[in-house]
Amino acid sequence: MLPSVATLYTILPFLLSFVVILVFCIFYVRRYRNPYESDRCATITSIGALFVSLLTCALIPVDIFIVSYMKTSDGDFKDWASNLTQRMVIENAVLYSYYTLYSLIFFCILIVIPFVYFYYEEKSEEGFTSEGRLCSAIKYTLAFLFVAVTLLLIGAFIPLQEIPSAVDNSTSSNSSEWINELRFIWDDFSRNRGEDALSMVLSILTSFGVLLLIVYTGFGMSSFPIGLIRGTKSARLEMERIQESHLTNQTRINGLRDKQRIGSKLTPRERRQLSKLEENERIITLEEQYLLTYRGSLFYKLRNLVRPLQIGIGFIAASLSLIVWISLLLTNIDKAMNSLGMKMGYALPKRSLPNPIDIILVAFQTVFPLDYILIILMALFFIMATMSGVKNLGIWFFFVRLYKIRINKSTPQALLLLFSTLMLSTLGMNILFYCISPQYVSWGSQHYIQTIANTTNHTISDCNSNTTRENCTMTRVSVLLVRFFYKVWFFGAFYYWSMWALIVISFLSALYVIIRPTKSVTEGLLDDEDLEQSDEDLRA
Numbered sequence: 001m002l003p004s005v006a007t008l009y010t011i012l013p014f015l016l017s018f019v020v021i022l023v024f025c026i027f028y029v030r031r032y033r034n035p036y037e038s039d040r041c042a043t044i045t046s047i048g049a050l051f052v053s054l055l056t057c058a059l060i061p062v063d064i065f066i067v068s069y070m071k072t073s074d075g076d077f078k079d080w081a082s083n084l085t086q087r088m089v090i091e092n093a094v095l096y097s098y099y100t101l102y103s104l105i106f107f108c109i110l111i112v113i114p115f116v117y118f119y120y121e122e123k124s125e126e127g128f129t130s131e132g133r134l135c136s137a138i139k140y141t142l143a144f145l146f147v148a149v150t151l152l153l154i155g156a157f158i159p160l161q162e163i164p165s166a167v168d169n170s171t172s173s174n175s176s177e178w179i180n181e182l183r184f185i186w187d188d189f190s191r192n193r194g195e196d197a198l199s200m201v202l203s204i205l206t207s208f209g210v211l212l213l214i215v216y217t218g219f220g221m222s223s224f225p226i227g228l229i230r231g232t233k234s235a236r237l238e239m240e241r242i243q244e245s246h247l248t249n250q251t252r253i254n255g256l257r258d259k260q261r262i263g264s265k266l267t268p269r270e271r272r273q274l275s276k277l278e279e280n281e282r283i284i285t286l287e288e289q290y291l292l293t294y295r296g297s298l299f300y301k302l303r304n305l306v307r308p309l310q311i312g313i314g315f316i317a318a319s320l321s322l323i324v325w326i327s328l329l330l331t332n333i334d335k336a337m338n339s340l341g342m343k344m345g346y347a348l349p350k351r352s353l354p355n356p357i358d359i360i361l362v363a364f365q366t367v368f369p370l371d372y373i374l375i376i377l378m379a380l381f382f383i384m385a386t387m388s389g390v391k392n393l394g395i396w397f398f399f400v401r402l403y404k405i406r407i408n409k410s411t412p413q414a415l416l417l418l419f420s421t422l423m424l425s426t427l428g429m430n431i432l433f434y435c436i437s438p439q440y441v442s443w444g445s446q447h448y449i450q451t452i453a454n455t456t457n458h459t460i461s462d463c464n465s466n467t468t469r470e471n472c473t474m475t476r477v478s479v480l481l482v483r484f485f486y487k488v489w490f491f492g493a494f495y496y497w498s499m500w501a502l503i504v505i506s507f508l509s510a511l512y513v514i515i516r517p518t519k520s521v522t523e524g525l526l527d528d529e530d531l532e533q534s535d536e537d538l539r540a
Contacts, residue, residue, distance in 0.1 A: 017058040017376060024380075025050040032410045032418070042412035045116045049108050049419040053426035056101045057379035060433060060441070061372040063094050063475045068444030070473055075447040075460045087473060095476045102202050105423050109205065110148040115141040117416045151201040199480070202427065203491045209428030210498045212421055216389030217382055217428075218505035221321045222513040224381075224388035228314030231307065232521045235300065239291050246284050253277045287522045294521055320381055325506060327357040327436040332499055343489050346496040347482060350464040351439050361440040371440075379429065386425050390418060431495050432502075434481055439464070442478040 029046045070081035081087050119137035256274045260266055266274065294300055334353040339346040351358065364370035387405075394401045395417050403414035410418070434441050443463040448471040450461045463472035474482075 018055070021054045021058065022051060025054065029415065029419075032405060032407055033415055034409050034411055037411050039120050039412040042116055042120055042416055045108075045112060046412075046415045046419045049113065049416075049423050052101060052104045052108065053419075053423045054379065054383065056098075056105065056426055057383075057429060058376060059094075059097055059101060060379075060430070060475075060477055061375040063098075063477055064375075064441065064444040065372065066090060066094060067473045067475050068446055071446050071448075073447065075449040084470070091473070091476060095480075098476055098480065099198065102198065102427075105427065106148070106198070106201060106205065109420055109423055110144045111141060113416050113420045114144045117413055120412050120416075148201070151204060152198070154200060200488070203488065205424060206427040206431060207491065207494060209424035209426065210431055210495060211428075212425045213386070213428035213432060214498060214502045214505055216393065216421070217386045217425060217432075218389070218502050219393060219509040220385030220387065220389035221325070221506045222510035223392050224385045225314045225317035225321055226510075226513045227388065227519070228310045228317065230518050231310065232519050235291060235295050235521050238521055239288070239295070242284055242288050242291065246281075246288065249277055249281050249284060253281060290522045317381060317384075320378065321385070321506075323356050323360075324378075324436055325503065327355050328432075328499055329503055330355055331435055331438060332496070332503065335496060342493045344492070346492055347465070348438060350466060355437065355439065357437045358439045361437055362445050366445065375433075378433075382425075382429050382432065383422065386422060390421060395421065430477060431481070432499075434478060435495070435499050438478075442474055442482075443472060444475065446472050448472050 025047045028050065029043060033043055033046075069078075070087065071077055081090075115137050118140040119133055253274065256266065256270060256277070259270075299306060330353045331348075331351075334351060334355075335346045335348050338350075338352050339348045361371050361374060364374055391405050394405065395403045395414065403411065403417060405414060405418055439462070442465070446463040447460050448463055448467055449458050451458055
């Protein structure tokens with residue numbers, strides 16, 4: 001077991017993260033849900049989905065801290081970790097924590113969220129009793145359950161690539177040492193086909209998550225920080241513009257109505273013009289109402305205090321986004337030049353190019369808990385970037401936009417789809433963490449004693465994929481990824497090329513966000529539902 005000091009360092013930050021994440025989830029869901037259409041079951045499910053997603057990210061630094069704390073700065077294992085069996089007990093505890101959280105994600109995405117979504121969806125249909133809604137929701141959920149079972153069976157029985165029993169002479173040195181390390185991983189994890197089944201399902205879900213990551217997070221990495229820095233147009237100037245438009249529009253409407261009132265028949269062109277002007281008038285009136293509400297809010301009254309804070313957070317987020325982008329680019333270039341190739345999932349035995357995130361995290365780990373804080377901040381940044389992408393782009397099904405996400409106006413169905421999107425994106429974030437910081441995520445700050453060839457001298461080196469299990473311990477998250485990258489190489493190759501897509505999308509998004517005009521306070525707040533509600537109010 002872990003010594004008391006290590007347990008304290010591990011448990012306390014995790015418990016603190018647990019509380020902070022729970023408070024954040026409750027606040028975030030309440031901020032976006034529509035209070036007039038909210039459903040308690042949908043709200044609780046949304047909070048739970050976001051909570052599990054963030055908790056999965058919070059487990060990564062705990063995993064890294066444990067393997068790093070096993071060794072001293074001199075490269076020796078500490079007394080309590082010197083026994084391989086003892087280390088395996090601790091590693092398995094972390095592994096089962098990952099499996100528990102991954103299983104919860106799997107269960108939420110394929111069972112809970114579909115059931116709650118369809119249960120609420122039938123609420124709007126007339127003539128449905130509670131029993132009818134329940135039966136209808138179960139019917140649709142069974143279809144998702146069939147998909148889940150099918151994926152599990154595929155994972156359990158699909159033939160996977162075997163670890164070779166011997167390495168031929170033509171195999172490169174790096175490949176030989178890497179395969180030897182994989183053999184240890186195989187011995188630990190290949191006994192249970194149920195793990196293979198779960199890994200297959202998670203890899204398929206992660207692939208969808210990576211696609212969402214490319215679109216939403218790739219766009220949000222620019223829109224989130226730049227949006228904070230640029231802010232919105234002046235509410236006072238916007239009100240002056242609206243009032244001027246209101247006066248001009250009303251004058252033109254009155255002119256056409258006066259013409260109609262004195263008996264002159266309007267031409268078809270004038271009737272179309274009148275209809276368009278009346279539509280514009282409704283939009284202008286709604287914009288004015290939103291602006292009046294905004295100018296009366298506490299946020300607007302404290303804008304002189306909040307605005308500098310927004311700009312500061314924006315610059316920090318922009319710096320983090322740039323560092324992440326550079327690290328991801330350098331890692332992909334390194335893999336292109338030095339990896340073991342597509343059939344090995346583009347595994348990188350040893351880093352050759354400098355990686356800013358890796359360097360910063362390894363340096364921060366010497367001062368507990370700076371690295372833990374940075375990982376949590378990165379996880380929150382990716383979540384906020386993904387949210388920003390969803391808010392700007394909306395939730396789409398192929399080429400059809402299903403829902404817009406708006407503060408205090410999101411329906412329960414929109415919230416459920418939003419947080420299922422975030423859950424899938426969280427799985428993709430594990431891949432992103434591994435790609436932007438392969439050294440730190442795999443080994444933390446571990447070192448080992450390396451004997452110089454043909455001498456009795458020793459040197460202390462950073463752990464890497466060419467070391468043996470007796471010298472270094474891989475984190476469980478990296479073991480899960482590397483193991484399945486090899487057994488089903490397609491996923492490793494897919495994730496590698498997906499990171500190139502993320503690099504390109506985020507770069508193009510940055511150019512678009514920089515050159516587009518500053519947003520209005522009311523931009524994105526008006527849609528067809530608001531206009532329909534305005535029609536109902538006018539008729540009433």
